[in-house]
Amino acid sequence: MHNSPATPTGVASIQQPASSFHPAVSAWFAQTFGQPSPPQQKGWPQIAAGKNVLILAPTGSGKTLAAFLWCINDLLEQSLTTDKETFEKNHLGGIHTLYISPLKALNNDIEKNLQAPLTGIRETATQMQLDMPQIRVLVRTGDTPGDVRQKMLKRPPHILITTPESLFIMLTSERAREMYRTVKYVIVDEIHALCGQKRGVHLSLSLERLAHLCRKDFVRIGLSATQRPLDRIAAFLGGLTCRPRTSDFQTLDLLPRPVEIIDGGQKKDVDLKIISAVEDYGNLPDDSIWPAITEKLYGLIQQHRTTLIFTLMRAQAEKIAKRLNDWHRHQTRAAEELVQAHHGSLSKEVRLQMEDKLKRGELRALAATSSLELGIDIGSIDCVVQLGSPKSVSRAMQRVGRSGHLISATSKGRFFPLYRHDIGDLAMIARGMLDGAIEETHVPENCLDVLAQQIVAAVSVDEWNPDELYQLVRQSYCYRRLSRNLFDSVLDMLSGKYPSQDMRELRPKISWDRVNNRLIGRRGARQTAIMNGGTIPDRGYYGVYIAGTNIKVGEMEEEFVFESRVGDIFYLGSSEWRITSIEHDRFWVTPAHSERPRPPFWRGDFFYRDYETGLRIGEFRRQVQERMSLPNVVEWVMETFAMDRWSAENLLAHFAKQLDSTGALPNDQKIIVEQFYDEVGDPRLFVHSVFGGKVNAPWAYALQNKMEELTGVEVQSQFDDDGFILRFIDTDRPPSLEALLSLSPEEIEERNVKALTTTPPFATRFRYNAARALMLPRTTPQRRMPLWQQRLRAADLLQATRKFDDFPLIIETYRDCLRDALDLESLKRVIADIQSGKITVQYVQTEVPSPFTGNLLYNFLANYMYDFNEVRLSQHARALEVNRELLHEVLNNGPVPAIISPEIVQNAEQYWQYRDHQRRARSTEDLLEIITVLGDATTEELRERCDEKLEDYLKQLQEQGRITLLDFQHDEIAPSKWVS
Template sequence: MDPLGLFSPETRAWFEGAFAAPTPAQSLGWPAIASGRHTLIQAPTGSGKTLAAFLYGIDGLASSPGEGLRLIYVSPLKALNYDIERNLRGPLAGLRSELRVAVRTGDTPQRERTAMLKEPPDILITTPESLFLLLTSRARDTLRGVRTLILDEVHAVAGTKRGAHLALSVERLDRLVGDPVQRVGLSATQRPLEEIGRFVAGGRPIELVDAGSAKQLDLRVVVPVEDMREPGESSSIWPSIYPELLALVEQHRSTIVFVNNRRLAERLALRLNELAERELARAHHGSLAREQRVEIEELLKRGEIPCLVATSSLELGIDMGAVDLVIQVESPKSVARGLQRVGRAGHELGAVSKGRIFPKFRGDLLEAAVVAERMQAGAIEETVIPRNPLDVLAQQIVAICAEEEISVDELHELVRGAYPFAELSRLQLENVLDMLAGRYPSDEFAELRPRIVWDRTRGLVRGRAGARRLAVTNAGTIPDRGLFGVHLVDGGGRVGELDEEMVYEARAGQTFMLGASTWRIEEITRDRVLVSPAPGVPGAVPFWKGEGIGRPYELGAAIGKASRELVALTEKRALTRLIEEHALDERAARNLLAYLHEQAAATGVVPSDRTIVVERFRDEIGDWRVCILTPFGSRVHAPWALALAARLRDSLGLEVQSIWSDDGIALHLPDADVPPPTQELVLSPDEIEELVVTEVAQSALFGARFRENAARALLIPRRRPGQRTPLWQQRLKAQGLLQVARRYGSFPIILETYRECLQDV
């Protein structure tokens, strides 16, 4: 059958004039959408899936413009929304259509929002948070005529609380409209596709359209030095990386350089410009103002800036037509992220995506080699959808009750329609309603005062005065993770920034490393840390929680397997395998083999998917240190380190300081005369759970996640929209709440924090 036969003659003529032929996503997607069933289209970037979703809807609306809002498009990224609006102008102008399109995000001025109320557009482009706000405000009546809902970049939210929040908003939209709204989901390649389908349709029947052809990759892992142990006179690899990056940028029309954190994005753009002696690169990350971001994106699209240094803020489907090279500094940390980023180059269908990965140190090189191999095989990690996040549920219940009185039975049915909450028990729901209806003592913690009225005899719930304002002022799930600036004590300059959790655990007099120098904390004020230099003193390595992307377990296992196999091969065969299968250049391959063989020579074996290496030694001041090396990633190491600290404290009476990373755990035993015996470090599966559950409640992680969850559940609310409560205040409130809540075993936010720490983190 001819997929274009589904359209009106005008639309068909426009499409045939503008494109050679429909892409696979379009020819497979249109019949599914035209059938009126829920549809999920999976296809790589640049495969025309956005037009696949929109064109049928536009065609159906073209004959009746101005009859109210009937099509909503939701995307998780603001940048993507402005992009989509621009890309819709083409078809609408080509069809001489009268349809009006509007964008509504957190950046939309009040004037435009009011105009939308008076005269709703035919098509609305928005974000998950703005959809929630529309459903919880005067604007909800403009949504009653919606027939189609397009959910783009589903893979970016499905595995998060933001996705659970969106899933509930979509169920609320269905209830408001009265008839089921047709849902069209769009996703980059995901595993398992069926699970993403259930997320989009809330477990109802859905047509799965898999147009996922693997993109052709031109991929290389590049090491610009002969020996990464001695990179150069400054003993840093950076001076060798900058000229290589500059050369690549100058050989291509437009390049995006992806880095894994904001500080590096700023620093790298600056260095490239210094080296080029002109403005060649601009930084792009979430902390920039919207105007700057839009301006930079425009310049890149037109091919006017040769290079953009970006964090994950640019990795989703923004159409960057001109980009012909993507450079990734450091391993991208997961196969899915690597494919998503490199897919930005050669964004058109069938174009080859060219990517270069520059590892910063030898451990990073090992990870990059395995990620590159798995990227070519398309072996992305599995998406896991969080189950029953009660903090998200509490926020949505307050919003629902603010709009209408609803029976608890209907509320339970509504919530279970959303796939993340499909298994929510009546007990869990009533527990959350208890919390919102004032069961816990508000004289001890004011924000526990009732937000809803629960009439138990009639089985109805409704919002109290102020419920809508509370929900609207604190909408969404994206947590506030403050950073403290680090400044020299005598009014000197800024050294950098530390994560609030690190500062929370720190005390005056402690030393830490930052920028490869050691600093002593002199004073901690409400938003900054004052320090003095402490050269030569050992210091703690700081962590940044917001930036840290833990290694997925599947990738860790693959790294372990590759290490084990490479060490067993002859040098010649190992080099060939690295260059041919893992896309390493020759210097990278030699560096990686040297690294693996040194580890094998030092400890007899390499840490692998089958072997755990334990090293014991005394450090420079004579204290015992124990290192446990495995490739399985920090999501395995963090709970293991917690359990070990508890075990050594209880069995040997030793106080242990531990740090962990994706590559292992380091224990510092300042009081030990002999290192602990190996059997104390090996925990049996049945005791580890008990140890972790008891320990996690006392950890800084639990406190920080509890604060975020309490804020999502409207227990630490902002007073006014757009104005944040200072973090120290939020923390104090959260501490107060935690003290009250710990007395109640079933307090929903404590249960949710356990669930999150033990399942998601």
């Protein structure tokens, strides 16, 4: 029996790692697999020794079994000293092994896949005449039925499979959290998909809360595809141990938990090719690439048993699936579908049906977004197709790696450019995949919105000393640098420092007893945290349900619903639907058929190229430009960058036209500033910059701000991965190049701080952050808040807190924009390189825009097409006011209704005076809030605002030193009053 992970009965040798396993485990493994794979061979001894490990290996290398098998073995060893019935019912405690993955679908696969070794080991034990107990495995996600959840509380599983969000909910549940006190191993799968976003930040704090609950360190096992830097991902997994150096906790000694990095050392063979669907992108048949793409793809699908088609957008997945099915019916007259669209806006049931059809061979292909990037079991995939540029090498490797699932198989990827400019991006990505040159993973730090949510959750189940909670938070890798001032500012926000009389969102979620230095949960705080937990933003989607049933097909964006009418026919999930009715949060549909159904759309996040990838694209352009005059340049491009002849010829033709227009190609060492005039004579500047959207966006914001200041005219801007455009309204004077280049790195940051609040991303991210911080909570789990209402509430909250320069959510939104959404540090590097001469700037004036401007000019036109309908308001514009009498006259609506009725006044008074039944005191914290907000009050006045136990509450608060009774002994008229 293993008493702890640090004291195993034996440690497996590297040569024969199965030798120290339980005999049944060792025999089963030898019969089933023979020899361990490298991640198993290297990982098992470290896990057996109780060490934290990060296992790096490609898909199909056995890394999941490398994580689980020793945990299973440890459970079997434990069972040898326990009565069989007691062990199987798990009466001794709670969860032994916790498995966390970012996808619910992946959890279901893991549960199924675990049954094979568990069943096999039991059968092997029976053959060996050994009595093996049953190890119970359960899944707990948002889809788990309520009765299963209740049974789980009474009889915890030995192995629990869950998501980061469900872990958070259970740690915040009074009963469910008790199951976790016995956790010995924690497996975090697909850790690379978590650590670069706020979802990973959230998980890192949950793991520290779990460690605190267990009162001892568990073994942390991370599983990752190819990522870098490995030491950063390992540090994220391990977190830190924390010891206060001073009594006030201002100085802490932070010691990283050791994590062994297990590099599987295996690199899968890849077969890559960039394929152009047309001979000349400048002369498209029918002015569209899609017919040619459809025909090429159809041929590719026919050549393979199963094909996975990746797109960047859900609407694109729906579009290509429909086109392929229409083409298939036209070619074969068959009624069955060849392809279906698979994405996150389809219901779980619909996606599972598609995955099962693909595994059974009833579907030849799926057109998917990132919903199938991770390791969901969809059977054997022969070929992966990528439509357009995936924007990064790591994303491309993840997607192409879905084919050839076994480690010995070759992964086959085919990239289809959607337009000519895609070819260069795809060439660099293909070369990067062949060279293993993946991008660096960045971990967000000091996210105050996530911190606020986790503080409310932690304090709602336990009282905390603020110093000790600060210590716990600092143990997360993501908060190791968090200052005490920032931590305290979040406590201030949550405990009601900011005026909340006019904003219910600012009402306190916790109490901060500064007299006794305690943090105490307020009434309803735990429920609020559970109902609004997690970091995935609410996009305001409407559910799509089949009329007359409760079957959900998927969900659509609010804007699509607003533009729809009853009777409209649209397609979703490769099926066509007629809208029969529309409600406040869903609409009902019936199957239908139409020759021209309406395509769906979603406004999801867009991927931007990062700085590192931009540098490689710039280097690629330099290499090609240097060889363009050589006779064998087409063959060199084809061979070096894995593309067919049409792709190479289109690429070189595109580059040649750009050279004719501007005299050079923008690259990693050259920026081209192109000036031309638009149709109405307004000057435009196009800055050709390869450094990616995260660099070009803050550059555009800063220059827009400076140009408006210098010229006194309105400047419009837009950016993409290859540059940004500035349009100067109502002037024929172009700005000077000196003004463009005179920005210093320090000025860049200052101007972005000034400009950001007027940009749409700032308002959107503030809304997301406010929701994560529980400032825009849902009040009931079944009812979603409409997106328009979220926007209004977020805008009101932003307006109300704008005057507080220390309000944590405004600080977080700046941090979010400047550090996560934008890459200000890389932009400063670019500016410094321009000033040092390392990057040269070439200024050109063109009669017509150069070829490289095409994509951004098209998007610019689409963005500003309806700008004339918008009232342009200054940054300090106030809300419009309207005379109600004149409004009545113009509308001719009869008598003007009273603005405020007596009933509204009475209800408002009851509410704000805490006489409303929902606001009456039901705890000491409620009563303290009443005394603090309303001021001094007599016992009788408080009795009107407290349901019961008033004397008990007053006594507790007085004993804690948080209130006192003012007794006016010399004034016979004045009554005694309680004050805080």
